[in-house]
Amino acid sequence: xxxxxxxxxxxxxxxxxxxxxxxxxxxxxxxxxxxxxxxxxxxxxxxxxxxxxxxxxxxxxxxxxxxxxxxxxxxxxxxxxxxxxxxxxxxxxxxxxxxxxxxxxxxxxxxxxxx
Amino acid sequence: xxxxxxxxxxxxxxxxxxxxxxxxxxxxxxxxxxxxxxxxxxxxxxxxxxxxxxxxxxxxxxxxxxxxxxxxxxxxxxxxxxxxxxxxxxxxxxxxxxxxxxxxxxxxxxxxx
Numbered sequence: 001x002x003x004x005x006x007x008x009x010x011x012x013x014x015x016x017x018x019x020x021x022x023x024x025x026x027x028x029x030x031x032x033x034x035x036x037x038x039x040x041x042x043x044x045x046x047x048x049x050x051x052x053x054x055x056x057x058x059x060x061x062x063x064x065x066x067x068x069x070x071x072x073x074x075x076x077x078x079x080x081x082x083x084x085x086x087x088x089x090x091x092x093x094x095x096x097x098x099x100x101x102x103x104x105x106x107x108x109x110x111x112x113x114x115x
Numbered sequence: 116x117x118x119x120x121x122x123x124x125x126x127x128x129x130x131x132x133x134x135x136x137x138x139x140x141x142x143x144x145x146x147x148x149x150x151x152x153x154x155x156x157x158x159x160x161x162x163x164x165x166x167x168x169x170x171x172x173x174x175x176x177x178x179x180x181x182x183x184x185x186x187x188x189x190x191x192x193x194x195x196x197x198x199x200x201x202x203x204x205x206x207x208x209x210x211x212x213x214x215x216x217x218x219x220x221x222x223x224x225x226x227x228x
Contacts, residue, residue, distance in 0.1 A: 032214070043118075044206070044219040051214060090158060100171050101146060101210060103217065105158035 002027045006091050006106035013081050014114050021076040021109050023091035031093040033074040034103065035065055039087045047089070050074065061085070083115045117141065119220035121207050127226045128197060136192045136223045140209030147190050148210075148217060149182060153203035161205075164190060165212060194225075202227045 007022035025031065035047040048059025055067040065076045074091060091106040120139040128134055140147050149161040160174040164184040175181070179198075184190040194201055204224050208217040 043221045044208075046216045049216065092158075098171075099213070100163050100165070101213070101215075101217065102148060102160045102163050102171065102174070103150070103158075104160065105150075107157040 002093070002095065002104050004091055004093055004104055004106035006089075006109050008109045009107065010110045010112070012112045012114065015083055016080050017113075019076070019078040019081045019085070019111070021089055021091075021111075023074045023076065023106055025072050025074070025091075025093045025104075027072075027093060027095060027104075030096045032096060033065075033067055034092040034094070035059065035063070035074075035076050036090045036092060036105075037087045038090070044090070047076070081111070081113050083113045085111060086113045087111060119207055119209050119218050121205075121220035121223050123223055124221065125224045125226075127228065129228050130199060131196055133193065133195045134197055134225065136194075136205050136225070138190045138192070138207030138209075138220060140188065140190070140207070141218055142188075144209035144211055144218075145187070146210045146212045146215075146217075147184055148208045149190070149192050150206040150208065151203045152206055152222070156203075158206070161192070197225075197227045199227045201225060 003026045005024045033050040036044045037047045038044050050057045050067045058064045063078050089109045092103040122137045145166050147164045152158045162182045163171040179195045182192045204222040206222045208219045210217045
């Protein structure tokens with residue numbers, strides 16, 4: 001079965017600390033990869049996506065993620081977090097077969113940044 | 116508005132009642148998705164509509180759940196004979212199809228008493 005695993009459920013950091021959120025997926029075929037963010041009281045928003053090409057992708061607000069195919073991983077990073085990054089982060093994959101675009105989400109990671 | 120609109124934003128109902136949740140996608144978006152966000156289960160795919168094609172219902176948890184999309188635009192998710200485990204936030208998303216990103220609504224928070 002297809003699944004997405006996010007290793008950290010709750011992360012607490014101080015401002016300016018570096019961030020890395022782990023994401024691994026289980027699927028035998030080719031997938032598109034995404035990170036979504038949900039700020040308090042807001043709807044889900046796309047942070048970044050990977051379809052093909054350079055495995056290091058850059059998104060909004062200084063976030064980046066690296067796709068490592070051999071490890072089935074798509075970890076999210078940010079060199080220096082801000083208080084405004086406090087949110088819930090979701091990794092998601094979309095199998096290319098079937099071309100539906102449906103997303104399979106991880107359980108989410110709550111990031112709390114202390115000022 | 117320019118975004119995906121869902122109504123109601125909150126719904127409280129008694130166990131056994133039927134509920135209808137509505138989604139207005141972004142104008143011109145051909146693809147529409149329903150997801151459910153619940154404690155312990157995370158975000159789960161429910162159903163997908165694309166144009167006039169048959170919907171992908173593979174994520175619907177039981178036959179009490181159904182959805183339709185009229186005129187290729189507005190969609191309604193119906194839950195019959197609600198159970199307490201149906202309590203969750205139901206999210207709708209739309210996209211231009213293919214590799215276009217999905218845009219999410221604010222969701223409907225459903226509470227079954």
